[in-house]
Amino acid sequence: MNQATNVDSNLDRHRRLRIVCIDDNAMIASALVRRLESDPTLTCVQVVQEGNASFQVVREASPDIVLMDVDMPGVDTFAIVERFASELPDVRVIMFSGHVNPEFIDRALDAGAWGYLSKNEDVVDLIEAIRRAGQGEIVLSKEAQTVQRSALPKRGP
């Protein structure tokens, strides 16, 4: 992919990418923190385990990236992403989930997400995708790409 013209003025390449993780599952959230912190180019500034509280936290932390679980009980995560996109446009939200289907991916991107990642992806690829989103790319995990490909609308000849 051509990145030569990706001028990202918001981001100083020598500073760590600041990430907020939103996931109701404590085990996933804490493992994410540990993994992100072990990478010299990334840092996890906040963890939120409750969807509704996340807006406040994100506004205050003002991270580069928000990694947001799609399926959290009792919250419309797509609506939250939409709010992030309109009120905090500098924050790039990546949604991630164990469910990868075309509807979810479209809803996430239409809501303003910068990507859709599968929880079944290789950890290395996951981290790499977060980094690429930081550089201004829309990121879809392998699973999500294939899903999109197979869900191409049918057209007449």
Next chain:
Amino acid sequence: MAPKEKVNILLVDDQPTKLLSLETILADLDENVIKANSADEALRFLLAEECAVLLVDVCMPKMDGFELAELIRTHPRFGRTAIIFISAVYLTDADLLRGYDLGAVDYIPVPIVPEVLKAKVSVFAELFRKTSELRRLNGELERRLAELDRSNERLRFADRMATIGTLAAGLGHDMGNLLLPVRMRLDSLTGCDLASEARDDVAAIREATEYLQRLARSLRLLALDTDVEHSVEPSTNLGQWWRETEVLLRNAVGRNAELAVCIPEHLPEVRLDKAGLTQVVFNLIQNAHDALKGVADGKIVVSAVGSPDEQWVVLDVADNGPGMSEEACRRCLEPFFTTKTRELGTGLGLALVNGIIKRANGKVYVESRIGRGTTFSMELPAMRQATEAGGDAPTGAGVARVVLRTQRLRAHVVSILTGLDCAIAVDDSAEADLLVIEEDGNGALSAAGDFTERHPHRHAIVFSGEGQGESAEFEQNGQPSRVIRLDRSIRPSSLRVRIGETLASSCRGRGGHA
């Protein structure tokens, strides 16, 4: 009332005149009356048709009435025929009738009183009709019951499948979710400075985790219609797939059986992802391997042939093992059906195979003979050949030149084009099929016009200011415009559709990727 069904009444007498008078008397009853001149003729008729009543003259040459009756009674087929003897002798001797089932045997003395004859015959005819109806109803009832049984069984099976599907999908998702922190922590550990023993531990845990992840995936796949799983390329070249998975599959066979493979090079691709295919064949080979334990010249053959019309590819996994019982053949695709011990079998293998193949719109067939072996055949839909793929988006097609300043828009366009296997041209010297440009006072619109004019079939997409509606196309010398104008704020899902369409028409125009 429905018209009564006529029954047969057979008259047997050697004298035609007597037959005629009997026939006349019985005409009132409105049944089928058949006349026979001898016991022989009567028997011939009885062999062909069922009779409600047999009226027989006791005194006939060759075979008399009693002899005929005897013959008839010993034959179970005629068991329902009532017999009425006509006798000139007054039959006081009850002995004559004793050998018979009295209910269905009677006699009429000569001279015949027409009313008595009619009364007796009609009683037997009615009895015959009633029993026939009863038998029919009984048969119907049995048929209905069997049908009910069958649909009940199907219902139970479908129910079980649905429950298992939901259960499996849920379990698969939860397992996958919880494996994520495990994998992440393992990944963190890999970066740490570990003693060599600890490194071995980590490697072992990683291996086990990978296995669990595959298992979680199979569980999710077992669900027939919960979350749609399209997680991998839905088209597979069998030859290439075999080269990639041969090691894994040969490992499943071990040393005690031979594995032969016959996959021709030029088969059409099948509409099934590699991982699914591997799972299917792995399970079938594993089953064959289990079946071949203790068989001296165990052999497993994996083979594929294409149907002449190239619509299907049939993939066979055959073994020369002990075969399967009729019940096993019928039930082997059911989840949890197994004939193996707890440690060896889960009974889920073939259910999974069936699920994967069904999802790919294929079919699984089992053919097995005791002592000879078993063949599992899978009919898989073939991919349409590239030459017929007229309406589909081009795959591996096209070059697009992208001149966009809005970063987010650019990111989406690049992601979409990449997803369509379209290359992005870095500078304007490259020959592009599609120009994607953004209006910002730079004359983008006229650049797009120039581009489409210079290249007669190519298209350009021009993004312009927000808030002027999602898209507008305008006419160019009566032709639909090849300059597509889109609003910058277009939703990514619509953008993907528009880009797909536009790229497809551009590439079709070029002719190379029709």
